[in-house]
Every structure is written in C-alpha cells, then in structure tokens.
Amino acid sequence: MATPPTIAVIGLGAAGTALAADLAGRGVPRILAHDVDLALVASVRLAGGVRVEGMGGPVLSRVTLPGSSAAAVARADVVFVATTADAHPAVARDVAAALRPGTVVVLYCGYVGGTLVFRRALAEAGADPDAVTVVETMNTIHLCGAMAPGRVFVSAMKRWLEVTGPTPDDTATALDRLGGLLPEFVAGRHLLETGLNNPNPIGHVPAATFGFALMDAADGPATTGVLHFDELFGDRLRAVSAALDAERLALMAALGLRGLSRPDFAARAYPPGSRHAGDVPRFGRKLLRRHVFEDVPCAIVPYVWLGERAGLRMPVSRALLDALSLATGVSFAVVGRTADALGEAAVDRLLATAGRAAP
Numbered sequence: 001m002a003t004p005p006t007i008a009v010i011g012l013g014a015a016g017t018a019l020a021a022d023l024a025g026r027g028v029p030r031i032l033a034h035d036v037d038l039a040l041v042a043s044v045r046l047a048g049g050v051r052v053e054g055m056g057g058p059v060l061s062r063v064t065l066p067g068s069s070a071a072a073v074a075r076a077d078v079v080f081v082a083t084t085a086d087a088h089p090a091v092a093r094d095v096a097a098a099l100r101p102g103t104v105v106v107l108y109c110g111y112v113g114g115t116l117v118f119r120r121a122l123a124e125a126g127a128d129p130d131a132v133t134v135v136e137t138m139n140t141i142h143l144c145g146a147m148a149p150g151r152v153f154v155s156a157m158k159r160w161l162e163v164t165g166p167t168p169d170d171t172a173t174a175l176d177r178l179g180g181l182l183p184e185f186v187a188g189r190h191l192l193e194t195g196l197n198n199p200n201p202i203g204h205v206p207a208a209t210f211g212f213a214l215m216d217a218a219d220g221p222a223t224t225g226v227l228h229f230d231e232l233f234g235d236r237l238r239a240v241s242a243a244l245d246a247e248r249l250a251l252m253a254a255l256g257l258r259g260l261s262r263p264d265f266a267a268r269a270y271p272p273g274s275r276h277a278g279d280v281p282r283f284g285r286k287l288l289r290r291h292v293f294e295d296v297p298c299a300i301v302p303y304v305w306l307g308e309r310a311g312l313r314m315p316v317s318r319a320l321l322d323a324l325s326l327a328t329g330v331s332f333a334v335v336g337r338t339a340d341a342l343g344e345a346a347v348d349r350l351l352a353t354a355g356r357a358a359p
Helices: 014-025 038-047 085-095 114-124 168-178 191-196 200-210 212-216 226-232 235-254 262-269 295-310 315-328 344-352
Strands: 007-010 031-034 050-054 059-061 078-081 104-107 133-137 142-148 151-157 161-164 185-187
Touching: 007 014, 014 031, 014 050, 014 059, 014 142, 014 151, 038 050, 050 142, 078 085, 078 168, 085 104, 085 114, 085 295, 104 114, 104 168, 114 133, 114 191, 114 344, 133 168, 133 191, 161 168, 161 191, 168 185, 191 235, 191 344, 200 212, 200 235, 200 295, 200 315, 235 295, 235 315, 295 315
Parallel strands: 007 031, 007 078, 050 151, 078 104, 104 133, 161 185
Antiparallel strands: 050 059, 133 161, 142 151
C-alpha cells in the first residue's frame, strides 16, 4: 500500500473536525491541524484529539497542532481548507509564503469560485498560484454539527462528492495525490459547475431570511438543533427554496453548465445506508451565522452577478440578497464574490470552456 500523503486541515469547526477524525480512521498516520480560535485549539489539546459521535463513532482521533498560525501546517502534501468560504482570502494570505511547490490545496468546500478567490489572494500576497494545485469540493463529506469544541456528531456521510480544479489536469493531480484515500471524491466537469451545484445556499438562505429573528432567539426546539434543519421547511418556505433552486438551474443552463437540483443532489450523495440509523441529539443553533455570512456573499452574490452577465433578472436571488443585506447592515453585493473578487478575466476563461466540459 502506498504511503498516505501528509495532510493538514485548516479549520476545526464541525466539517474540519469530522474530516480530521475520518482521515485518521482511514490510515493517515499524522494529521496537522490549525484553527484561528485558540480556545478551540486548547480544548482539542486538553481532550487529546478530536472526537466523533454518530456515524463512524464514537472515536477519539489524535491530531498534531504545531503552531498558532496556518503557515505552521501549510507544508503538508495536501492542505484541506475547512474554514467557511468567506475566510478563503485570509487563509490564502496566511499560507502564501509557506506553501511548497507542488502542494495540493483542497477548498473544503469552495462555494462559487472559491478556487479563483484563493488563487487571486495567493498572487496578491506575493506567491505564485501556479506553483501549487488549488481545487475545491462541491460540499463536505460529513453532515455534522459541533457539540462542543473538537467534538462533532455525524448524522450522515455522502458517498459521492465532486472535486474540481480550474483545469482537468489540476483535478487529476489532486485526486492522484490523495491516492484513493477518499473514494467519495469524483472528478467534476467544470469548476463553476461544481461550485454552483452546492445545495447549501438553496436551503440555508431562504431559512435564514424568513427565520432571521430565530438566529438570536432561544425558543426551544424551533431554534435548537442544527441537525434538524429541515423542520423549518413548511410549504411556504419550501416554495421559496424551490424557486431559488429553479432560478439557479436556469442560470447554469444559460452558462452552458449542467445543473443538479437540490433533491437530485441528495439522492446521489446519500444512497441507502449513508445516514445515521439512531437518534440524533439536539444541540447548537438551528440557524447559524454562516448561513448568512458565508452563503450570501459566496453564493447568492455570484448568482446575481453571473445572472446579469447571462442577461437574466434573478428576482428570487436579488430579493433574498436585499432582505439579508438590510437585516444585517452588510452590503453583501459590495463585499461578496463579484467580478472584483473572482477576477473577471478568470471567469471569462472558465465560461469560454463551459459548453465544452467533458460529459
């Protein structure tokens, strides 16, 4: 058996914690980890590692926490960036000087255009983005929530997940470096297709918009338990979500990309046997801040901007964007992933290949 690559995980929220523990269980002998939350790091050190319950657990997996900066772990063969997508530029700046030529960086996950944002931030920090391979995943393997620092409950595990780079060669390089360690990963056809097919915004943003008051409330089961998210979806909210999904699929068709509806994604990613068979505990908030501050700038804003390029009005996306900008006081259309953040020339090059993506 080939020697597993050295792997680093930047970000020990729910997704990063579950990934680190899972990789340890798959035979990776040493996992480097980092998080900007030093209290979380201290908790993991005190506990002796990261703990997973639910699917794949209970298990305590050791990780190595070598320093107080992301650069301390960036010299691994494969670096998973498991922060929220809005933090991608900051992570790129932190690791720019430490990344070795040939390193594979996996944005876990990229949302819309994450790889473009990360590569641009590397260049602005003085690094050569072409010296490394940057790819992104469509979503995360584990459907999970943080019960406490370094401790997660996994309620489901995806059996299929696209990973894609700017070119097919980038994608192949990343998968080759992982050496079959994560068989759930399959090569995506097109970078923007993979990002636009992330189903998270289709559920998160309508729920956050119409349930915004619940984000800071404590009203029992209605607001508690992040793994029971679908309990919020009555018929009216389900209709808004479906309208947003239809608008996204129309955008993708206009761009020459293959859209995957939210229900179709769930059917493909979660075949029988991929969900926890027992009870799922309630913990945490049902509506998380990242459902707004990650999903809106990193998905809804590019929906609107790309729609404008394609001559589409995008009324549902615009309404949700305006409502949450008003509710938060944040001009997401300014700070989100627009032409300035993604790099219009880079988007042009990708869209020029959209209709020619391999079947």
